Amino acid sequence: MVLLPLGAALPSCVSVAAYQKVYLNDEDMKLSSKIVETPETNFESYREGAGGANGGKVGGGCGCN
Amino acid sequence: MKKLLATLGIWSALAAPALAQTTPGTTQNPNRIDGYGAPVSPSVPVNRAADETTIDIIGGYYRQDGTHGAVEGGRGTEHLTDVPPAIIVNVPLDTVSRLTANVGADFYASASTDRIDFALSTPSAHDTRFHGDFGYSREHKYKGTIWGVGAGVSKEYDYFSVNGTGSFAKTSRDGNRQLSLAGHIFLDQVTLITPIELRTTPTRGKSEYGTDTRQTYNLTATYSQVLTKRLQAAISTELVSQNGLLSTPFHRVYFYDSTTPNPVTSVDAANFSSRVPTAPKTELLPRSRFKYPISLRLNYFATDVVQIRAFYRLYNDNFGITAHTAELELPVKVTPFFVLYPFYRYHTQTAAKYFAPFLQHSISDEFYTSDYDLSDFSANKVGLGLRYSPVYGISRFHVPGQNAAGQPRIMRLKSLDLRYAHYQRSTNLVANIVSFDLGFAL
Numbered sequence: 001m002v003l004l005p006l007g008a009a010l011p012s013c014v015s016v017a018a019y020q021k022v023y024l025n026d027e028d029m030k031l032s033s034k035i036v037e038t039p040e041t042n043f044e045s046y047r048e049g050a051g052g053a054n055g056g057k058v059g060g061g062c063g064c065n
Numbered sequence: 066m067k068k069l070l071a072t073l074g075i076w077s078a079l080a081a082p083a084l085a086q087t088t089p090g091t092t093q094n095p096n097r098i099d100g101y102g103a104p105v106s107p108s109v110p111v112n113r114a115a116d117e118t119t120i121d122i123i124g125g126y127y128r129q130d131g132t133h134g135a136v137e138g139g140r141g142t143e144h145l146t147d148v149p150p151a152i153i154v155n156v157p158l159d160t161v162s163r164l165t166a167n168v169g170a171d172f173y174a175s176a177s178t179d180r181i182d183f184a185l186s187t188p189s190a191h192d193t194r195f196h197g198d199f200g201y202s203r204e205h206k207y208k209g210t211i212w213g214v215g216a217g218v219s220k221e222y223d224y225f226s227v228n229g230t231g232s233f234a235k236t237s238r239d240g241n242r243q244l245s246l247a248g249h250i251f252l253d254q255v256t257l258i259t260p261i262e263l264r265t266t267p268t269r270g271k272s273e274y275g276t277d278t279r280q281t282y283n284l285t286a287t288y289s290q291v292l293t294k295r296l297q298a299a300i301s302t303e304l305v306s307q308n309g310l311l312s313t314p315f316h317r318v319y320f321y322d323s324t325t326p327n328p329v330t331s332v333d334a335a336n337f338s339s340r341v342p343t344a345p346k347t348e349l350l351p352r353s354r355f356k357y358p359i360s361l362r363l364n365y366f367a368t369d370v371v372q373i374r375a376f377y378r379l380y381n382d383n384f385g386i387t388a389h390t391a392e393l394e395l396p397v398k399v400t401p402f403f404v405l406y407p408f409y410r411y412h413t414q415t416a417a418k419y420f421a422p423f424l425q426h427s428i429s430d431e432f433y434t435s436d437y438d439l440s441d442f443s444a445n446k447v448g449l450g451l452r453y454s455p456v457y458g459i460s461r462f463h464v465p466g467q468n469a470a471g472q473p474r475i476m477r478l479k480s481l482d483l484r485y486a487h488y489q490r491s492t493n494l495v496a497n498i499v500s501f502d503l504g505f506a507l
Contacts, residue, residue: 015241024295024297029364034502036123036502037500038123038151050382050388
């Protein structure tokens with residue numbers, strides 16, 4: 001619930017033009033996990049009862065025992 | 066001339082990622098990693114051009130140890146090692162469509178599953194899981210939309226899974242906002258391997274165990290927004306509905322008030338926990354589960370040297386688990402092409418209402434588990450990663466075939482990611498993992 005007002009407020013932010021995105025286009029500014037994190041995210045989805053909303057595994061095969 | 070070429074090279078290297086990411090529709094589906102399911106949208110790393118075929122070779126080594134193995138009712142070893150190699154290939158078919166394949170395996174050895182049969186070597190002590198996921202996406206740059214479909218399969222000794230997926234993403238004209246939606250369906254079949262003392266015919270083979278099914282329906286919605294020239298955020302929710310067999314058939318549960326004698330009496334005390342006088346039952350959980358996590362990512366380009374990557378997730382489900390997860394990563398640019406990134410992750414969760422430790426369940430409980438993955442605990446993860454991605458790549462070599470101009474094809478090793486993490490859980494579980502990603506372009 002705390003995050004919903006923030007989400008509603010986001011569209012009102014300033015517009016950043018393409019030529020101003022030199023910082024945003026940096027590899028480490030991507031809004032996703034890195035590919036190299038995949039094995040870690042997968043083992044966390046097995047070892048913790050809570051999961052999802054982070055790009056990790058939520059179903060399918062196991063390999064977890 | 067050399068100076069001119071060098072200057073052009075540097076400019077093109079700086080410009081390429083900017084062009085690739087600011088054109089409407091070309092941002093990748095945020096919050097998505099290519100580690101499971103079918104790929105749902107183009108996902109080309111910044112250090113490689115959008116029209117290149119990219120290949121990522123992932124590998125590593127994972128090892129964990131603990132003292133609360135669910136196979137022995139919440140005690141006993143949790144020793145597990147896993148080697149999870151995988152290859153992700155991303156092929157542009159033309160200017161709008163792209164194929165992605167993610168093929169890999171898990172080679173794992175599990176001491177805990179030895180305890181299914183009270184033996185040091187069983188079929189499940191060393192096992193291999195194979196998985197393959199394939200996706201097709203189509204991007205309309207003018208409309209700023211990306212459509213994607215995919216399918217995948219996963220197979221191991223006691224588990225078979227197929228999945229299908231569809232996705233849609235819409236990016237604003239200025240490239241500052243994106244809404245992405247994705248749906249996944251996983252259809253699983255589980256072989257019902259029960260602990261040896263609970264089988265009606267202890268010597269029967271795999272084909273006689275019987276099977277059960279599980280279905281998982283997953284809807285992901287992510288909204289990302291550029292906030293300033295140095296700050297961007299994404300809010301994501303991933304609603305998950307699971308039906309079918311949600312318990313693990315070879316997990317034992319022992320009860321403090323059971324009167325049924327344990328059929329297994331002889332025990333090798335040197336290797337295994339001693340048995341209790343009363344018989345266990347196999348873990349039993351409801352056949353329906355609904356998860357509703359929500360997360361926020363914030364990335365901030367603090368200085369030319371340091372960035373801040375933050376993640377927070379609030380999780381709830383109808384098993385009674387509430388969890389908070391926070392991650393912080395600080396990439397430090399040692400040079401423009403060499404990045405060190407220390408990271409820290411904290412996770413805390415409450416126990417599922419069906420969980421109780423060894424010998425603390427009552428025989429009258431409707432559902433029961435002693436799996437410590439569903440217990441209340443906190444976990445800390447700390448580690449260090451490095452990425453090396455020079456402008457002209459690390460190395461290049463010839464591969465069979467010719468390009469469109471009739472010249473020999475050249476594969477370039479563009480980047481190397483290496484990462485180490487140490488994970489420690491308050492329930493006496495410790496894990497270490499080393500992983501790497503070799504990024505190639507063709």
